[in-house]
Amino acid sequence: MEVEVDLSPGLPSFTIVGLPDKAVQEARERVRSAIRNSYYKFPNRRITVNLAPADLKKEGPAYDLPIAIGILMSSGQLNADLTHSIFLGELSLDGKLRHTHGVLPMVALARDKGLSTVFVPCDDAEEASLIDNIHIFPAESLAQLVTHLQGEVDIPEYHSELNWEQEFRPSYASDLSYVKGQEHAKRALEIAAAGRHNILMCGPPGSGKTMLARSLPSILPLLTIHSHHCRAPFSLPSLYYFPCWLGGRGAMAKAR
Amino acid sequence: MGGGQWPRPGEISLGHHGVLFLDEFPEFGHTTLESLRQPIEDRTITVSRAHGSVTFPASFMMVAAMNPCPCGYYGDPFKECKCSSGEISRYHKRISGPLLDRIDIFVDVPHIDYEKLTEEKPGESSDKVRARVKAAHEIQLGRFQETKLNCNADMTPKEVKEFCMVEPAAQSLLRAAMKQLHLTGRAFHRILKLSRTIADLEHSDIIKTHHMAEALQYRHKEII
Numbered sequence: 285m286e287v288e289v290d291l292s293p294g295l296p297s298f299t300i301v302g303l304p305d306k307a308v309q310e311a312r313e314r315v316r317s318a319i320r321n322s323y324y325k326f327p328n329r330r331i332t333v334n335l336a337p338a339d340l341k342k343e344g345p346a347y348d349l350p351i352a353i354g355i356l357m358s359s360g361q362l363n364a365d366l367t368h369s370i371f372l373g374e375l376s377l378d379g380k381l382r383h384t385h386g387v388l389p390m391v392a393l394a395r396d397k398g399l400s401t402v403f404v405p406c407d408d409a410e411e412a413s414l415i416d417n418i419h420i421f422p423a424e425s426l427a428q429l430v431t432h433l434q435g436e437v438d439i440p441e442y443h444s445e446l447n448w449e450q451e452f453r454p455s456y457a458s459d460l461s462y463v464k465g466q467e468h469a470k471r472a473l474e475i476a477a478a479g480r481h482n483i484l485m486c487g488p489p490g491s492g493k494t495m496l497a498r499s500l501p502s503i504l505p506l507l508t509i510h511s512h513h514c515r516a517p518f519s520l521p522s523l524y525y526f527p528c529w530l531g532g533r534g535a536m537a538k539a540r
Numbered sequence: 541m542g543g544g545q546w547p548r549p550g551e552i553s554l555g556h557h558g559v560l561f562l563d564e565f566p567e568f569g570h571t572t573l574e575s576l577r578q579p580i581e582d583r584t585i586t587v588s589r590a591h592g593s594v595t596f597p598a599s600f601m602m603v604a605a606m607n608p609c610p611c612g613y614y615g616d617p618f619k620e621c622k623c624s625s626g627e628i629s630r631y632h633k634r635i636s637g638p639l640l641d642r643i644d645i646f647v648d649v650p651h652i653d654y655e656k657l658t659e660e661k662p663g664e665s666s667d668k669v670r671a672r673v674k675a676a677h678e679i680q681l682g683r684f685q686e687t688k689l690n691c692n693a694d695m696t697p698k699e700v701k702e703f704c705m706v707e708p709a710a711q712s713l714l715r716a717a718m719k720q721l722h723l724t725g726r727a728f729h730r731i732l733k734l735s736r737t738i739a740d741l742e743h744s745d746i747i748k749t750h751h752m753a754e755a756l757q758y759r760h761k762e763i764i
Binding site: 456459464472481 | 669
């Protein structure tokens, strides 16, 4: 994905092309307000933003920040070499950066494409830091980012304190000991969990089938970065678009 | 399954590396259940739509629950079942043979009586069971280090041949079971994988007779 910005003489307008969806179209309003409220000048010219490749549909608000940076660069308010950088983030009207979905897969792709630096909203820095071999800079706002790029303020590089191996105790909804009797069903569940085999439980209503199934997560070992990383490179969190994974859904993601 | 104009991952992909729990199994739509067949085998799902086709990972463990008949009490020692045999067989026909063939463990969860329910003795806690499951997992991870696999259920026939060492007595038991129960080739591999897991839980390198016997008794038996 590349964001191209062009300013040309003509009636002031702001167009985004490249199959943007509604959220991307609305970036126009957010970018305009964010630039003004960060005390930069929004150019009164004909602005064309192209999201390349043009035949792929673009979704979501992650393009706000690159569009704003592009406008500031092409209007001469920002001079910096950004050839090896990638910008991600949704802008609020006052120029602050908001959490964006899908940071992890995008950062992973950026690294694979050989880019060295990524600028993300502060909220997403932890998520992005799961990818190694790439420099991550968490930005609070558009103004802070621009001053950093011009060398006036220095944003420290983000280093994760997240420790995957640390003891993690999720709270489970149900425990096997809550189910009375049914010892053979518990044994079958244990075997199924150990080898990840498919299992079918059959019995009259109210005998505890659903409760047994609810207890299953509590006997599964925790997911490790190993199973995410080495065997299926990030397929699991990328699928979830990482919805506040390290915060609210921590238990779900680590405890299956 | 996943879908939409632009293919998106569905429940089975979101259950990747996790558990897919289908309560009231026969009440799911026929097409839904049948389309589970391919992802259970391949561990991926390909969603093809007008705008393109995407392959999502879908390595899930399926847990299903069902009643034995529409009223729920067929085979119950205390309560009489009110269903006709036609109704019961129709109910069971909703789950096709090929799908049943892909399920490794069938287990009855019978009604429990008052004495059992009010029993003071607490059952084994999840923490203890998890420790055993984890140990078995670690054995598997060590075994599959050189391969791309994660667990016993992921094994293909090639790996089954490589890793499932069966002692001779267990082999003859399996042979007899195959003949008497008319098991399919897939069932043969699935039984071997299941007995491998049972052996792992006991930290045994080879599959012994009692592992094989336990794996065999979990196979599907015709209810009627």
